[in-house]
Amino acid sequence: MEARGQGEKRRAEEAVAGGEEAVLSLVDVLEQDEALEDEACAVLGGSDAEKCSxxxxxxxxxxxxxxxxxxxxxxxxxxxxxxxxxxxxxxxxxxxxxxxxxxxxxxxxxxxxxxxxxxxxxxxxxxxxxxxxxxxxGLYCTCKRPYPDPEDETPDEMIQCVVCEDWFHGRHLGAVPPEHLEYQEMVCQVCMKRCPFLWAYAAQLAVPTVTKITPAESDHEDIKVEDTAVESITVQNGSNGKTEENTIQQYTKHQQVQEEKDKHNGPSTSAETAQKCTNGDISNAVVTEANPGTACKLQENKRHEGHRTDTATFWPSNWRSKLCNCGDCMKMYADLEVVFLVDERDTVQAYENKGKNDEDRERKDPLMAALSSMNRVQQVELISEYNDLKTELKDYLKRFADEGKVVKTEDIQQFFEELQSRKRRRVAGMQYYCS
Structure with a gap:
């Protein structure tokens, strides 16, 4: 639901607001068309338009x-x-x-x-x-409103929760969606309560967010920051406050430390019986029967679990690969009906990539397809004709650009009519000789 091509749309709206006629160049039209086509391929993901699924x-x-x-x-x-x-x-x-x-x-x-x-x-x-x-x-978010909402004039993006797959207004997530760091997926407040084990991972993996100030707190100068990579800190106007840059640096540092831990995480030496991971309530290292000699990642992250809040969480592209897949955790996922979280093919990004890749394979250059069925002499003639056409069309359109005119359908039709007329004159003027 997130809008695409906002730059061109905004320029057109500004032109109209200024009393100007909204004009898009041919390049703008082609770029918008390509963007819309890519978006359609991503959303449809290779869905068949002819056969029921x-x-x-x-x-x-x-x-x-x-x-x-x-x-x-x-x-x-x-x-x-x-x-x-x-x-x-x-x-x-x-x-x-x-x-x-x-x-x-x-x-x-x-x-x-x-x-x-x-x-x-x-x-x-x-x-x-x-x-x-x-x-x-046709109703979305905690506010259960339609999209687009004719009664809501507040500009806001809609973000889909990866667990419940509902769509939410950015302003209704309890935290400002991060802009300073890239995030790939979001888990809403309700799903964080249903899957509390995610808080253990949030401390190390989730992207830091800024918690929204309630109206009662609006008189205070402090802005509460939920730094999910470190302990909660406060951004103040004074010189002693943490800056956003420091937050990013700490987040990056913790990410690097966690990746190094993953690389060197050796066999567990604990002799204790495997503990149940249900709801993330685990206190000792576990060695599972499904993966003997492998420590439970949930327990390791539980040690560093930060403060839980009533907010959504935002996650980077590789976060699912860091979830534990030991026997007890897999049972927990099954009980909570979230086994899909350990399947990276489930992500919307993977789905969209599949749609784009399928479309790329189906797209064929008509010129190359025609060339493959011709002999060398015919290939040279076709390429020559193609280059001539490209040059003439470019020169024809350049005249419109230089004069600041809009290219209309009838202009293109006129170009090809004149092209055919010149071709007919050339053919009629040819002399043929017999040896």
Missing amino acids: YPEGYVKRQALYACNTCTPNKEGPAGICLACTYKCHEGHDLFELYTKRNFRCDCGNGKFKHLECKLFPEKENFNAVNKYNANFF
Whole structure:
């Protein structure tokens, strides 16, 4: 839901606000088109637009939609795949859900009273493993408002929680989303309470955040900073306060120390019986039966657990690889239904990369495809014609740029008409000789 191409949009809005006519150059249009195409490839992740995904079972991650026409909020929630939006719900009021994990297409099943799936009608009445939330009715965040919200004029980005997969306004996360350090994923407040073991890792792995000041605290000068890499500190206006730069340096230093610990983490020598990791409540080093000789990472991080707060947490791209996968922790993940956290292929980034890579493989240069089927003489002639066309088109468009004019559809049509006319004159003027 985060807006793309904001620079071009902002320039156009500023031009309109200043009484100017919003004009985009051909380069701007091409760049926007390419950005939109890349975004579509990322969101769709290689989803099939022709075949219903139901036969594939509970797909690891896919683009999903909800139909407000067929299943309004007074009905049970339902999710449909990309192909079904085209074939079965054309012209309907759809909610784009971005992506959901482990979901099976509901189109035409028992949740739909008056619709049968045109692509795969042989569906069971219900998909027992599917999980639903308010997103399926077009409502998001703790405020349960639509997006975009016609009654909310406050500019704010929407961020998806990696656990519950709901979307949240940045201002409703209890902490300001970090900008000074890159983060890849977010876990909301509710999910941090449901998975408290994450606080043990947050002290070493999570990106530092700035805790929002409540109205009652607005008279104070201090701004509370939740530095998840070190103990909580206070940023003050005085000279003795910690600066943001110091926070970043400490965070980086702790990250490096933790990585070195991971590299040199040897076999555990503890003779104590393996402790249960449930809810992160563990106090002694454990040696598991699943991975004998491997210390539980959760216990190690538990020693450095920092202050827990009622805020969301933000995580870098590699944080999942540092979670413990010992037998007890894996059981804990299963009990909490978050086993996907130790699967880096589950990340939205991995999903988006797959979509982009699939699209790149499908994109073929028409010129190269044509050249591969020609002999050398034909190849040289085609390349020569192509270069001539490119040069003429460039010179033609340059005239518009020099004069500050906007290129219109009829201008392009006129160019090709003149090009064909010149070609016909050249052919008509040729003389042919027989030897």
